[in-house]
Ligand SMILES: Cc1cc2nc3c(=O)[nH]c(=O)nc-3n(C[C@H](O)[C@H](O)[C@H](O)COP(=O)(O)O)c2cc1C
Ligand code: SF4
Ligand code: SF4
């Protein structure tokens with residue numbers, strides 16, 4: 001039987017959750033025994049070729065491209081996991097929800113102390129994804145099956161959750177793994 | 182600093198002896214003279230009262246009827262509540278907006294008239310209703326809205342625009358309100374005449390302990406909603422230690438759909454004040470405070486006059502009825518537009534001049550309440566019943582109930598019924614009988630207990646109105662077959678989100694989440710999972726909120742999810758792709774597209 005497939009992506013996140021994932025250290029050898037990888041920053045595959053058992057999503061949705069990727073993950077993954085605070089609640093990027101979009105873009109592209117922008121305009125290149133009015137956690141955009149808290153969740157937590165999900169075992173996350181104070 | 186502001190502020194403070202606990206009165210006075218409370222006044226109040234400026238600021242910001250910017254020389258506060266929406270709120274609102282040339286929330290360019298929305302003003306039996314200044318207008322129509330605006334523009338005082346006064350004391354020279362009592366069914370106790378002074382005479386002939394025993398024997402329970410045994414409350418306060426004790430009459434009546442206390446205060450104020458006096462005698466208190474909601478300010482001159490007469494007749498003041506050992510007096514504290522101030526702990530904070538944030542219990546107010554003194558808080562109706570019990574004896578009262586209940590209850594009926602108004606029924610009366618009485622035979626759903634009450638359907642119409650079955654502080658709102666239960670619940674969710682005092686997280690955040698999720702459902706973008714989410718959220722709020730507001734805010738939702746589930750299920754649908762139906766990508770990127778001057782937004786998104 002073929003191995004279950006896992007896909008991962010980083011939306012509006014800092015890649016910290018992926019770094020934490022890689023902190024599983026030598027267990028990475030077990031991982032390649034256990035699963036195959038679909039699209040992921042780890043293998044730089046961009047597109048789904050077939051269904052995946054589990055999708056791990058880092059980061060929330062800040063722009064239209066994030067939404068596109070997240071919806072693609074929803075379509076191709078049996079189980080979707082929001083990994084880390086950006087994915088589960090918007091996290092640091094969502095702090096921009098407290099200021100208006102105009103003010104935010106003005107500061108970023110026109111008035112910020114380190115900005116050099118002789119055009120005096122917000123970039124409008126079609127290649128640039130448009131920002132959403134508010135940064136949203138993933139479950140506001142698609143159905144999410146599991147939330148893994150932490151900023152980032154520890155390698156042990158990600159490992160425990162992933163192993164359980166790919167092997168259909170109950171997820172056991174001891175209190176120490178999800179306690180953050 | 183503006184010398185006029187300073188003068189008015191220091192006059193206002195001096196009128197209340199520069200006493201910081203009278204901050205609400207001080208703010209009311211400044212606002213009456215200036216139309217708002219400007220920033221300069223905050224500093225000046227702080228100087229006069231020795232309060233920290235931030236304390237003044239906090240109180241000012243908390244109450245809906247205070248404003249730190251000019252809203253208009255006259256403010257029209259249109260009641261925006263479920264019952265008003267049933268009876269033409271939208272058309273009346275549009276008429277006001279058109280006549281004034283401003284949107285809701287605005288002020289006319291000349292600064293003369295402001296238009297604001299406000300929750301239930303206690304006129305649900307004659308809605309749509311509005312306050313213009315402190316004057317009440319009821320049964321509004323687009324035409325009467327236009328007339329009011331024209332009159333104000335012509336320089337009339339709001340009171341001059343009343344065409345016809347209501348019945349009973351509403352026509353009294355000190356009231357002159359168009360409000361109608363709508364007493365539909367006077368019962369054996371409250372809505373009948375009694376002899377003034379008889380109850381106090383009887384009480385003073387007994388020892389305080391005997392008075393408490395009488396109230397206990399009558400099995401009187403609080404009518405404000407919680408149903409706590411009144412005699413027991415008094416006993417706790419009597420045995421509490423402290424030289425200064427107080428009796429509070431809770432006339433905040435903020436529960437949407439409740440208006441029976443308004444009728445009691447209009448027609449039987451003597452009975453309410455006598456009840457406070459008897460409570461004072463029983464507990465050993467010499468001071469009473471009537472906390473009157475700002476929406477009922479139109480009753481204040483009348484009530485002050487009644488108090489003056491009682492003082493003149495020896496029913497208040499020193500040596501009541503010649504009994505030298507007992508003195509008692511009452512003052513009126515006006516609220517300022519806050520529902521949570523009806524919760525007793527918030528009420529006490531409000532009387533201390535602070536924002537109405539309920540404190541944590543224990544200590545209970547009977548041990549340590551207003552300024553740390555043992556304080557009894559009772560509802561208007563409870564206190565009126567005390568007078569009746571002392572007048573005719575405990576057995577006569579307790580025999581009035583049915584099915585093992587004691588006494589009667591005043592109900593405020595409104596909504597889809599032909600005879601809305603006040604009914605006095607024996608406790609233990611089936612809901613069905615009440616619906617028949619008020620001409621609500623067509624009811625499909627009934628909200629028992631107002632916005633924070635329970636939604637029941639025909640299957641439960643045989644249940645009894647009583648503290649142990651269908652419990653209510655008095656509000657019963659009837660809905661006919663044409664009304665949508667989820668829409669009603671959604672409308673009330675706005676009320677709770679706006680009235681939450683914000684102190685504790687489950688309520689501050691929970692009420693907003695509840696409103697947001699219910700909004701999705703009624704807008705047709707909800708999903709079946711949202712119903713489970715709402716159930717879980719409601720349970721959490723009930724279990725973890727600090728006061729009754731947050732604990733009761735999910736009641737209508739949870740009971741309707743139980744009793745009217747199909748009405749919700751009809752509205753929700755899941756997306757086959759697992760995409761959230763409430764998320765609209767096009768809408769979410771519109772603003773960014775406009776800013777970046779990208780005309781091909783749609784084109785790009787379609788390419789997804
Ligand atoms: C949010 C909230 C609002 C309340 N509003 C009122 C009110 O308007 N009038 C009232 O008598 N009790 C109100 N209560 C109940 C009071 O806290 C208190 O129980 C009551 O005044 C006690 O009087 P009773 O024992 O005579 O009923 C409210 C409670 C809560 C939690
Ligand atoms: S949750 Fe923390 S570590 Fe993960 S992407 Fe967000 S900021 Fe980075
Ligand atoms: S439950 Fe609501 S109203 Fe009560 S204390 Fe908490 S935030 Fe304030």
Ligand code: FES
Pocket residue numbers: 260261262263264265300301302303304305306308309310437438439
């Ligand atoms: S006065 Fe409008 S609903 Fe009560």
